[in-house]
Amino acid sequence: MNSENDPMVLISEYYSDVYTQFVPVPLPQQGVEEVMAGKPRRRRRKKESGGGEGEMRKRKLSEAQVNLLERSFGSDHKLESERKDRLAAEMGLDPRQVAVWFQNRRARWKSKKLEAEYSKLKAEHDNAVLHKCRLQTELLDLKDQLNEARREIQRLSERSEGFSSNSPTSSSFSMEHMDPPFLGEFGFEGLENVICMPENNYDNEWGSLYNYM
Amino acid sequence: MNSENDPMVLISEYYSDVYTQFVPVPLPQQGVEEVMAGKPRRRRRKKESGGGEGEMRKRKLSEAQVNLLERSFGSDHKLESERKDRLAAEMGLDPRQVAVWFQNRRARWKSKKLEAEYSKLKAEHDNAVLHKCRLQTELLDLKDQLNEARREIQRLSERSEGFSSNSPTSSSFSMEHMDPPFLGEFGFEGLENVICMPENNYDNEWGSLYNYM
DNA sequence: AAACATGCTGTAATAATATGA
DNA sequence: ATCATATTATTACAGCATGTT
Numbered sequence: 001m002n003s004e005n006d007p008m009v010l011i012s013e014y015y016s017d018v019y020t021q022f023v024p025v026p027l028p029q030q031g032v033e034e035v036m037a038g039k040p041r042r043r044r045r046k047k048e049s050g051g052g053e054g055e056m057r058k059r060k061l062s063e064a065q066v067n068l069l070e071r072s073f074g075s076d077h078k079l080e081s082e083r084k085d086r087l088a089a090e091m092g093l094d095p096r097q098v099a100v101w102f103q104n105r106r107a108r109w110k111s112k113k114l115e116a117e118y119s120k121l122k123a124e125h126d127n128a129v130l131h132k133c134r135l136q137t138e139l140l141d142l143k144d145q146l147n148e149a150r151r152e153i154q155r156l157s158e159r160s161e162g163f164s165s166n167s168p169t170s171s172s173f174s175m176e177h178m179d180p181p182f183l184g185e186f187g188f189e190g191l192e193n194v195i196c197m198p199e200n201n202y203d204n205e206w207g208s209l210y211n212y213m
Numbered sequence: 214m215n216s217e218n219d220p221m222v223l224i225s226e227y228y229s230d231v232y233t234q235f236v237p238v239p240l241p242q243q244g245v246e247e248v249m250a251g252k253p254r255r256r257r258r259k260k261e262s263g264g265g266e267g268e269m270r271k272r273k274l275s276e277a278q279v280n281l282l283e284r285s286f287g288s289d290h291k292l293e294s295e296r297k298d299r300l301a302a303e304m305g306l307d308p309r310q311v312a313v314w315f316q317n318r319r320a321r322w323k324s325k326k327l328e329a330e331y332s333k334l335k336a337e338h339d340n341a342v343l344h345k346c347r348l349q350t351e352l353l354d355l356k357d358q359l360n361e362a363r364r365e366i367q368r369l370s371e372r373s374e375g376f377s378s379n380s381p382t383s384s385s386f387s388m389e390h391m392d393p394p395f396l397g398e399f400g401f402e403g404l405e406n407v408i409c410m411p412e413n414n415y416d417n418e419w420g421s422l423y424n425y426m
Numbered sequence: 427a428a429a430c431a432t433g434c435t436g437t438a439a440t441a442a443t444a445t446g447a
Numbered sequence: 448a449t450c451a452t453a454t455t456a457t458t459a460c461a462g463c464a465t466g467t468t
Contacts, residue, residue, distance in 0.1 A: 060443095060444080060454070060455080061454090061455085078435090078436090079435085079436095080435090081434080081435085096456095097455085097456090099434095099435080099436095100455070100456060100457090101454095101455080102436095103435095103436075103437075103438095104454070104455070104456085106436085106437080107437080107438080107439095108453085108454090110437095111324060111327075114324075114327060114328065114331060115327065117331065118327060118330065118331050118334065121331065121334055121335060121338060122334060124338065125334060125337065125338040125341060128338060128341045128342055128345055129341055131345060132341055132344060132345045132348060135345060135348040135349060135352060136348060138352060139348060139351060139352055139355065142352065142355045142356065142359060143355065145359055146355060146358055146359050146362060149359060149362035149363060149365075149366060150362060152362075152366050153362060153365050153366055153369060156366060156369035156370060157369060272440085272441065272442095272457065272458070273440075273441080273457090273458070273459095274440090274441090291449085291450085292449080292450095293449090294448075294449085309442095310441085310442090312448095312449080312450095313441065313442060313443085314440090314441080315449095315450090316449090316450070316451075316452090317439095317440065317441070317442085318440095319450080319451075320451075320452075320453095321439080321440085323451090
């Protein structure tokens with residue numbers, strides 16, 4: 001059994017069942033004798049929106065087949081021999097096709113996932129940036145308040161100086177640092193984001209970096 | 214007999230114009246006859262680690278061809294008839310193949326780009342989150358300081374009350390809001406991120422959301 | 427028991443085909 | 448015709464299981 005492993009199986013035999021079922025019409029693909037003058041191939045298949053389906057060499061699987069495969073794929077992306085053969089028999093396909101279909105499906109799924117993850121990450125990023133801006137704003141505001149408060153303390157301290165004998169303030173307030181426009185006490189990232197913009201320094205737009213190989 | 218068992222010969226009846234040019238690329242490496250005589254498919258071809266080029270079946274453009282195409286692609290992703298025909302002639306390919314190659318190349322490039330953009334965005338996001346955490350920390354610190362400052366002001370004010378006639382403080386300090394653990398004066402996002410964690414609430418790990426079709 | 431061949435499954439990259447804009 | 452996309456198919460190579468020297 002397992003004709004798949006038979007060394008002498010010709011590819012035509014191997015794929016005969018595959019192609020014959022999709023090639024109801026031999027497709028007038030001109031032979032080699034056809035002169036290369038001009039562009040012989042390239043027929044212009046017109047719309048025929050109403051489900052033309054005329055004399056096409058269709059290798060596409062039927063919707064029913066795809067549905068079944070899709071359903072199977074949904075339950076498990078992996079494909080064991082058992083399932084493969086069962087599916088193949090169930091829809092009259094070559095087990096090989098089922099395997100190929102699954103492989104391609106996984107690849108497709110992977111791209112889709114990446115796309116989805118990108119969108120997700122993008123949303124999170126935008127959210128984070130927005131939040132960061134608000135924090136930035138809040139921070140500036142607080143620093144203003146703090147400066148003002150310290151000025152006030154300074155004032156009050158000076159005023160009370162004339163009366164009391166400089167009672168040691170329990171809290172340690174010293175005008176120390178804090179006067180400059182404070183770029184955030186971390187100096188983090190230089191100037192980036194100090195100005196609260198949507199952070200479009202880098203362009204997230206599609207088609208900006210046209211140099212990836 | 215070779216021509217009889219060669220799968221490509223059979224296939225080339227379908228795609229005569231396309232495949233015939235690849236057949237003459239046997240790559241004088243391995244005993245081709247052994248391969249051809251054996252099963253036409255399911256070639257295992259182990260490692261061949263030091264050998265480098267295995268005996269390419271058919272298909273697959275030669276490295277030289279790919280290099281040329283690649284170079285051409287680098288200068289411009291688009292392909293005009295002119296260039297297409299020139300390239301085709303230059304490397305002995307069917308113009309059709311050149312066109313196909315470019316289309317596939319563009320598609321490949323696109324996914325590569327998406328991947329790259331994802332990594333880029335990821336890095337930016339992580340950076341932003343980190344920065345946000347620092348801002349968060351700084352903010353908490355500032356709020357503490359402010360609270361303390363206000364307590365100080367309160368203290369000083371009360372003290373000086375006994376001496377002066379309540380000189381109106383130029384600045385408007387009123388203990389108003391600010392006592393609660395202040396979740397950020399925006400209430401933004403509820404509790405999220407108040408605790409400064411790497412923000413792994415959502416899992417960025419690959420293979421968590423196995424439900425994308 | 428170890429080394430090795432075989433065969434299957436999977437992933438990645440690619441070629442080719444089909445369609446629609 | 449060209450391009451973008453979606454599909455189907457191939458090739459090559461990797462890992463694992465099993466059968467053979």
